[in-house]
Amino acid sequence: MSDRILLAHGSGGTLAHRLVEERFVKPLLNPVLSKLDDAAVVDFAGRLAFTTDSYVVNPIFFPGGDIGRLAICGTTNDLAMSGARPVYLSLSFIIEEGFLLTDIDRIISSIRETTEEAEVKIVTGDTKVVDRGSADKVYINTAGIGVVPEGVSLSGRNAQPGDKVLLSGPIGDHGIAVMSKREGLDFSTKVESDCAPLCEMVAAMIAASPKIHCLRDPTRGGLATTLNELASQSNVRIVIEEERIPVRDEVLAACEMLGFDPLYVANEGKLVALVPASDAERVLAAMRKSKYGKEAVLIGEVKEGSSRVVMKTSLGTSRLIDMLTGDLLPRIC
Amino acid sequence: MSDRILLAHGSGGTLAHRLVEERFVKPLLNPVLSKLDDAAVVDFAGRLAFTTDSYVVNPIFFPGGDIGRLAICGTTNDLAMSGARPVYLSLSFIIEEGFLLTDIDRIISSIRETTEEAEVKIVTGDTKVVDRGSADKVYINTAGIGVVPEGVSLSGRNAQPGDKVLLSGPIGDHGIAVMSKREGLDFSTKVESDCAPLCEMVAAMIAASPKIHCLRDPTRGGLATTLNELASQSNVRIVIEEERIPVRDEVLAACEMLGFDPLYVANEGKLVALVPASDAERVLAAMRKSKYGKEAVLIGEVKEGSSRVVMKTSLGTSRLIDMLTGDLLPRIC
Numbered sequence: 001m002s003d004r005i006l007l008a009h010g011s012g013g014t015l016a017h018r019l020v021e022e023r024f025v026k027p028l029l030n031p032v033l034s035k036l037d038d039a040a041v042v043d044f045a046g047r048l049a050f051t052t053d054s055y056v057v058n059p060i061f062f063p064g065g066d067i068g069r070l071a072i073c074g075t076t077n078d079l080a081m082s083g084a085r086p087v088y089l090s091l092s093f094i095i096e097e098g099f100l101l102t103d104i105d106r107i108i109s110s111i112r113e114t115t116e117e118a119e120v121k122i123v124t125g126d127t128k129v130v131d132r133g134s135a136d137k138v139y140i141n142t143a144g145i146g147v148v149p150e151g152v153s154l155s156g157r158n159a160q161p162g163d164k165v166l167l168s169g170p171i172g173d174h175g176i177a178v179m180s181k182r183e184g185l186d187f188s189t190k191v192e193s194d195c196a197p198l199c200e201m202v203a204a205m206i207a208a209s210p211k212i213h214c215l216r217d218p219t220r221g222g223l224a225t226t227l228n229e230l231a232s233q234s235n236v237r238i239v240i241e242e243e244r245i246p247v248r249d250e251v252l253a254a255c256e257m258l259g260f261d262p263l264y265v266a267n268e269g270k271l272v273a274l275v276p277a278s279d280a281e282r283v284l285a286a287m288r289k290s291k292y293g294k295e296a297v298l299i300g301e302v303k304e305g306s307s308r309v310v311m312k313t314s315l316g317t318s319r320l321i322d323m324l325t326g327d328l329l330p331r332i333c
Numbered sequence: 334m335s336d337r338i339l340l341a342h343g344s345g346g347t348l349a350h351r352l353v354e355e356r357f358v359k360p361l362l363n364p365v366l367s368k369l370d371d372a373a374v375v376d377f378a379g380r381l382a383f384t385t386d387s388y389v390v391n392p393i394f395f396p397g398g399d400i401g402r403l404a405i406c407g408t409t410n411d412l413a414m415s416g417a418r419p420v421y422l423s424l425s426f427i428i429e430e431g432f433l434l435t436d437i438d439r440i441i442s443s444i445r446e447t448t449e450e451a452e453v454k455i456v457t458g459d460t461k462v463v464d465r466g467s468a469d470k471v472y473i474n475t476a477g478i479g480v481v482p483e484g485v486s487l488s489g490r491n492a493q494p495g496d497k498v499l500l501s502g503p504i505g506d507h508g509i510a511v512m513s514k515r516e517g518l519d520f521s522t523k524v525e526s527d528c529a530p531l532c533e534m535v536a537a538m539i540a541a542s543p544k545i546h547c548l549r550d551p552t553r554g555g556l557a558t559t560l561n562e563l564a565s566q567s568n569v570r571i572v573i574e575e576e577r578i579p580v581r582d583e584v585l586a587a588c589e590m591l592g593f594d595p596l597y598v599a600n601e602g603k604l605v606a607l608v609p610a611s612d613a614e615r616v617l618a619a620m621r622k623s624k625y626g627k628e629a630v631l632i633g634e635v636k637e638g639s640s641r642v643v644m645k646t647s648l649g650t651s652r653l654i655d656m657l658t659g660d661l662l663p664r665i666c
Binding site: 006007008010011012013014015016017035036037038039040041042043044045046047048049050051052053054055056058077078079081082084088090091092093094123124125126128129130131133134135136139141143144145146148154155156157216217219220221225229233266322323324325326327328329330331 | 348370410427458461599661
């Protein structure tokens with residue numbers, strides 16, 4: 001049993017201290033985290049962005065990522081969507097008794113790599129252990145703090161008629177990668193999750209135009225749900241063109257097989273930007289130059305109207321795109 | 334089934350939006366939270382304290398509190414232990430499919446009351462739903478941000494020989510309250526959890542003496558584990574006197590029946606302070622004047638020596654007090 005998590009690892013006692021010091025703090029070491037006080041204390045001045053997400057993805061390891069990479073990308077991306085540069089993260093584990101210590105190490109190693117890529121530091125954390133059957137392997141929460149640069153003001157409420165709708169790349173990769181692994185499906189071309197930190201691309205976009213109105217990452221509920229959120233928050237009509245929305249062939253094939261609409265499938269490394277028409281080309285160019293935006297495209301426009309999303313289909317008709325209803329893909333993130 | 338949580342409540346779609354807007358945002362409403370962007374944006378200047386905890390307590394409702402009150406107290410107390418005034422919290426739920434919506438309301442109502450008492454705002458949040466059997470009812474994560482006043486520098490590393498050890502009240506109440514409820518035990522006098530926000534007391538203590546060296550709340554692992562952490566971080570010997578440590582009669586009786594040592598039983602509304610001898614009386618007086626410190630006492634002293642805790646027993650002998658080993662009380666917080 002010594003290679004597995006025991007209830008005593010969550011007790012606050014000696015085993016818990018050893019677990020935290022050897023398997024969490026050592027690999028993620030930085031001067032703030034190593035103090036091991038009840039709270040991290042750091043200097044901060046300016047406009048602060050603050051967000052949180054819990055990650056319950058099943059399975060915890062999937063093509064293109066794992067729950068650790070997801071927990072860093074998801075939260076740093078939420079910060080980036082407010083225009084912030086992510087700076088500090090908290091990291092909290094809920095672990096099921098019996099979980100393999102080597103899987104903890106694998107997750108922490110992935111977390112370390114992703115924090116280095118996103119240039120963010122984990123400065124505080126927590127570990128809880130629950131009895132066998134009271135969780136499914138491991139759940140992770142990350143909360144994040146970022147700095148919003150002077151002059152940047154992004155919100156889902158800022159969309160204006162005339163704005164162009166930009167999408168950073170093909171949709172549906174994450175949802176299909178997780179579902180195919182969960183269901184044991186085998187496609188001729190393997191679909192990998194797009195799970196990636198978008199903060200570097202967002203910084204380049206803001207440098208290209210500080211006038212960007214809204215950014216949002218289409219995670220749970222997919223592109224359709226995200227566009228509906230923005231249309232509703234800003235009380236505008238968003239019109240997108242089906243032909244312009246990139247979907248990989250293998251994702252489309254999987255969606256057809258599984259009965260999914262790629263518009264509703266989750267992404268973890270994509271963003272939607274609503275940008276004044278005058279700056280759209282410049283922002284699109286900045287996206288295409290960055291690592292995770294090479295396939296960025298313009299997919300539509302914001303119009304006068306109230307809280308709806310309309311798609312011009314490849315047949316030339318118009319279709320109302322609703323928010324996701326029901327539970328298409330539980331535990332996708 | 335409409336009175337229970339469905340998987341679709343975690344999908345990011347319409348049901349998820351309705352759950353969040355009606356049952357979370359409306360009762361907890363403030364101008365930042367109501368924006369519903371991916372991250373909350375607020376102004377901040379100064380030294381920032383940041384902490385996180387996940388709460389997996391079983392049962393979720395117990396005498397003297399519930400998982401909601403615990404999630405606010407635990408995290409604001411961790412901030413307070415760094416000398417910070419808690420300001421902003423995040424709130425993230427992992428909910429098991431089938432959980433009663435009325436229990437969500439009950440928890441949120443308790444969260445609202447406790448945030449009002451602690452004068453802290455919930456500004457961002459997240460909700461995940463997992464399939465039945467993949468969690469035990471509900472788990473909550475809160476992360477918190479606080480402001481550390483100028484000139485305050487508290488750390489477990491700051492203890493000095495000569496410091497007095499102050500304890501804010503009787504120990505063991507929380508652990509025994511939770512265990513008695515979980516095991517269905519019935520004591521002639523009901524034990525209630527001490528679960529409480531300590532930030533007001535801490536502010537009064539700091540006003541009485543900015544020279545306090547360490548504060549820590551003896552939660553998981555109890556007073557014995559907390560004193561061991563401080564002795565180890567500061568590399569000092571801490572000597573406490575058994576006769577001075579307050580334990581309620583009913584807690585002592587329960588501990589004897591269950592085979593627990595109250596020194597290792599969790600508290601959720603107590604703190605330990607290590608304070609220079611010159612200021613100890615003043616700090617103690619400030620504690621006794623505040624709502625949750627009326628029974629505060631001096632229990633010992635910091636001495637030269639290395640990383641150990643010694644207790645002078647009521648029989649006149651000395652006993653080495655170790656950190657908790659094993660899993661005395663799983664899922665106590």
